Amino acid sequence: MPEFGINLIRDRVIPRARRQARYWAMVGYLGIAGATLAVSLAFATSWVTRALVVRDDLERLEREFAADHPDQPGIEDHAAWLERSVSVNVERLKTLDRLAADTPPTARLIYDLVLTLPAGVTLRQLVIDTSEQVVTFELLATGARAETEPGPSEMLAQWKRNTALSAHLVRITHLGSTRQSNGERNDAVWRFSGQLAGKGP
Amino acid sequence: MDLGRFERSRVRFWIWIAAPLVLIVVACLPSWRCLERSRRQLVQRTALVAAMVPLEERLGMTEAVLKKIVADPDRGAEAVDQVTRRLNHSAQLSGFVIRALNVEKASSATEGFRVLRIAVVGQGALPALIRWLSELQAPGLLLRMEAAKVTALSLPPDDTVAAEFTFAIYVRSP
Numbered sequence: 001m002p003e004f005g006i007n008l009i010r011d012r013v014i015p016r017a018r019r020q021a022r023y024w025a026m027v028g029y030l031g032i033a034g035a036t037l038a039v040s041l042a043f044a045t046s047w048v049t050r051a052l053v054v055r056d057d058l059e060r061l062e063r064e065f066a067a068d069h070p071d072q073p074g075i076e077d078h079a080a081w082l083e084r085s086v087s088v089n090v091e092r093l094k095t096l097d098r099l100a101a102d103t104p105p106t107a108r109l110i111y112d113l114v115l116t117l118p119a120g121v122t123l124r125q126l127v128i129d130t131s132e133q134v135v136t137f138e139l140l141a142t143g144a145r146a147e148t149e150p151g152p153s154e155m156l157a158q159w160k161r162n163t164a165l166s167a168h169l170v171r172i173t174h175l176g177s178t179r180q181s182n183g184e185r186n187d188a189v190w191r192f193s194g195q196l197a198g199k200g201p
Numbered sequence: 202m203d204l205g206r207f208e209r210s211r212v213r214f215w216i217w218i219a220a221p222l223v224l225i226v227v228a229c230l231p232s233w234r235c236l237e238r239s240r241r242q243l244v245q246r247t248a249l250v251a252a253m254v255p256l257e258e259r260l261g262m263t264e265a266v267l268k269k270i271v272a273d274p275d276r277g278a279e280a281v282d283q284v285t286r287r288l289n290h291s292a293q294l295s296g297f298v299i300r301a302l303n304v305e306k307a308s309s310a311t312e313g314f315r316v317l318r319i320a321v322v323g324q325g326a327l328p329a330l331i332r333w334l335s336e337l338q339a340p341g342l343l344l345r346m347e348a349a350k351v352t353a354l355s356l357p358p359d360d361t362v363a364a365e366f367t368f369a370i371y372v373r374s375p
Contacts, residue, residue: 026217040228043232043233051232051238054242058242088313090263092314103346107332127349140357
């Protein structure tokens with residue numbers, strides 16, 4: 001069947017009642033929309049006013065900050081700088097704390113070591129190497145003392161029991177002994193090595 | 202009751218429908234966003250200002266502690282003088298004699314600090330040496346002993362020793 005594409009209801013008139021209903025529906029919609037718009041504008045005005053008040057508060061805050069901190073660029077920059085500075089200082093203090101803790105208590109160590117020495121035995125040499133955390137020392141046993149007890153092994157056992165010394169010096173080992181003649185006297189030199197307490201493997 | 206006012210064309214009809222909605226959105230959205238942004242900024246700044254007080258106190262505290270134990274970047278020479286005076290004064294008090302005191306010209310750096318080293322050579326009785334080392338532990342700039350060598354100078358009962366020490370002092374890097 002052929003198609004002609006003719007609008008046959010083009011000239012049809014919409015009934016009056018229907019036109020009236022659609023007209024009033026449109027007017028009703030526009031009335032409600034207008035009222036809503038008015039309320040919205042009231043809200044928008046109130047929001048803008050409040051935003052201006054908040055802005056004033058913000059400016060007052062910044063003015064007060066600038067008065068208290070005249071050489072600082074702004075609140076955010078200053079807060080970031082503060083946080084950075086505090087964390088840098090805390091790291092520095094931690095480093096210093098570690099360095100101070102790693103410092104050997106030399107006075108205490110020498111004092112405690114000398115206190116343990118029996119009569120006739122003296123400190124001949126003491127070397128502290130903090131990079132290796134090693135202490136080496138030599139004791140001089142004079143004359144008859146060199147032949148009698150306590151010898152190096154007894155002294156090692158005694159140091160192990162000595163809590164004051166082992167608080168600073170641990171793993172003490174006997175490195176060797178040598179004889180040394182001083183005039184008519186035959187002395188002995190005992191060499192030891194130890195690790196600073198709390199350091200090393 | 203001229204319906205043609207609204208329905209003259211389809212475009213005009215939809216303009217009548219959409220225009221009030223668009224006006225509502227255009228009026229409300231920017232003002233609401235402006236208020237929210239301002240409020241957010243105020244809350245953020247107020248919180249920052251409140252957080253700054255404890256941070257400033259903490260910074261002041263850490264600065265005060267640091268100033269007591271390490272020298273400021275531009276006061277390295279002053280710190281060396283201060284430590285030298287402390288070494289000499291402690292030695293005088295304890296009866297230990299300082300024979301030589303050298304400040305190494307080259308400095309090294311470690312974890313945010315410049316390290317200045319002072320080599321000290323001295324002589325005295327062993328108890329005097331122990332007293333001197335104890336005196337040095339008094340509060341002040343951190344004086345870290347890096348190396349020590351104590352040697353008896355003569356046979357007992359003379360307890361005179363010669364001692365060599367390397368001390369390190371710390372200067373804050375800028």
